[in-house]
Amino acid sequence: MKRINLLVILIFVFGIVAEVLPQGNFATSLHSTRKGKIHWYNKVENGGVGGFEVLTNVPITQLGCVECHDATDANGNQYPANYTPGCVDCHATNSTWAVTQNDCLGCHSREKTIINMQLPDVHRTAGFTCLTCHKKQELHGDDGVTYNSMFDPGAIQTDCSNSGCHAGFTHPNPGVDPHGGKLHCTSCHAQTNLACYSCHFESQVQTHLKRPYKQITGFIFLVNRTKDNKVHPATFQAITYEGKAGVAFGPSVAHTIVKTGARTCTDCHANYGGQIPAIQDFNADGVIKFATWNTADSTLSWHQGIVPLPANYQTALKMDYLTYNGNVSDPVQPSKNWSVVKDVADMFQVMYCTPLTKQQMSKIGMDTTLVSVEPINNQIPNSFALEQNYPNPFNPSTTIRYSIPKSAFVELKVYDGLGNLIQTLVSENLSAGNYEVQFNGSNLSSGIYYYQIKAGDFSDTKKLVLMK
Structure with a gap:
């Protein structure tokens, strides 16, 4: 009987401890890893997705923002030089472990700016705070998943359609939502x-x-x-x-x-x-x-x-x-x-x-006829090519496709029968790939026109017919 009572007491105590002490998976949470900045900024070889480090060639460790934090922790103490994210970032560990709105806004300065600008929000007007919607499960990383960013599916579970918010909301008039969800x-x-x-x-x-x-x-x-x-x-x-x-x-x-x-x-x-x-x-x-x-x-x-x-x-x-x-x-x-x-x-x-x-x-x-360059797919062609426009004859728009097997500066231009330049459709550096561009001849007279591509040493010209 004593062993059973001891077991019950231990279960009870550990149950309380589990509620009070840091969550077991906190180390995987974004509040702990701070991976969002690294994932967004770094080069691919440095664990990122090819962000601004590609442009600047400055490692994120030199920016002073890997361990970004507020001026003071939740206890009001200044952070030491060597800082490790932990409970005290948000929880006042010297009192009730409570988390205040200011604790959130100390780091999430963008939202603090919005409040200071006095921009309206129905949730704040209703008395909501960050923790009204963002529950501890996502803040503590309870699912044990190490996310690269808060934009990863599952990292932030809060959404308008959540249970207890606007779940199952439909407009009283079905015709109000022509976007089909x-x-x-x-x-x-x-x-x-x-x-x-x-x-x-x-x-x-x-x-x-x-x-x-x-x-x-x-x-x-x-x-x-x-x-x-x-x-x-x-x-x-x-x-x-x-x-x-x-x-x-x-x-x-x-x-x-x-x-x-x-x-x-x-x-x-x-x-x-x-x-x-x-x-x-x-x-x-x-x-x-x-x-x-x-x-x-x-x-x-x-x-x-x-x-x-x-x-x-x-x-x-x-x-x-x-x-x-x-x-x-x-x-x-x-x-x-x-x-x-x-x-x-x-x-x-x-x-x-x-x-x-x-x-x-x-x-x-x-006006989508003004969309200059549209990749067709992710395939890399074996050679340069300029395809015949389609439809041809056309009125007033037609599509021109071309292929680039390697990065090159590409020019695609349309000329009239006398060789006068009508329009430059493309004039830019392009990566290898298959592309298409639309040409709109709504302001031109019926007749025969020519389109010419130049990409590196490659050049080709084809005829198109505008028939109104």
């Missing part, structure tokens, strides 16, 4: 996203100061989130370093959820009469210039509202990437001492999402 709630109900625009990476490398030009809001990029294949808001991180520029996109949404004032059809669909700056910009010349530096008064202007990430974003998305002209040790504060480096990124990184397809672009009123 392929549009995430936040695409309409998130008022804005947030980005630190054009970080000056020299300041980060040399003095560990995070120096963006400014934090911008009022926009939401739209992508396809790979986790559930739904259209989802995205934001971006852009940097400049030693004359180079890079930008990374991910399916992130700011906590700026609104019920009244959510987007309606015309906020996204130009073909329903919407006046959407980014789509109007694209339809003018096939390029979205998201942000423009105004030299006269040293200010930045950017597109408001939704900004679709186009299928050919590498060439169709531009923004003025800025560099800071002051000293890297200057205090981080508002300044006009910035200038443009370039408006075309040297590297793009799109993680956990894909751009909108041409079909999706068409559905919101984007």
Whole structure:
């Protein structure tokens, strides 16, 4: 009997200890591993996915952000030089082990900025805190899975459709959701996203100061989130370093959820009469210039509202990437001492999402005949080739396919019968692959035209017929 009682007591005690002491799988959690930054930033050979380290060639260990933490732990003590993530990051271990909202916001400064900007959110208005939605199971890594990023499926379990939130929610009018469940709630109900625009990476490398030009809001990029294949808001991180520029996109949404004032059809669909700056910009010349530096008064202007990430974003998305002209040790504060480096990124990184397809672009009123380059598949061809356009004859659009067996600077141009240049369809460095581009002759007269490709030493010309 004594042995049985002892066993019961031990089970009871260990049950309490299991609740109080660190979770057994905490070492696998992102709060412990901090793998997100490494996975996103590092070169592939250094455990990443080919991020900004490819551009900067600066190891993440020199940036002072691998073990990023708040100024003080939850007990109010300053962190030592050699720091290991642990319970005290969030839990006040010298009192009740409670976790406060400020403990979360001390590290998650992006959300703190949103609150300080007084951007509305129905959940905060209702008294919600981070822990209302984000349960300890995902924070402590209870599933024992070591995730590379919070965007990995399963890393963050919180979502609008969770039990106890909006599970099984359907509009009273079935016709309200013409997207067939392929549009995430936040695409309409998130008022804005947030980005630190054009970080000056020299300041980060040399003095560990995070120096963006400014934090911008009022926009939401739209992508396809790979986790559930739904259209989802995205934001971006852009940097400049030693004359180079890079930008990374991910399916992130700011906590700026609104019920009244959510987007309606015309906020996204130009073909329903919407006046959407980014789509109007694209339809003018096939390029979205998201942000423009105004030299006269040293200010930045950017597109408001939704900004679709186009299928050919590498060439169709531009923004003025800025560099800071002051000293890297200057205090981080508002300044006009910035200038443009370039408006075309040297590297793009799109993680956990894909751009909108041409079909999706068409559905919101984007002129897909302006999509310049469209990879067909992942196959690598054995030789250069220029295929006959189809259809041919055509009116007003036709598709031209070509193959590149190795990286090359490719030019594809259309000429009239006299040899006059009509339009440059492609003029850029391309990796090996099979591509297609559309040519629109709606503003041309019927007749015979020619298209010519030049790629390295390869050149070929073919005839196309516009028949109206």
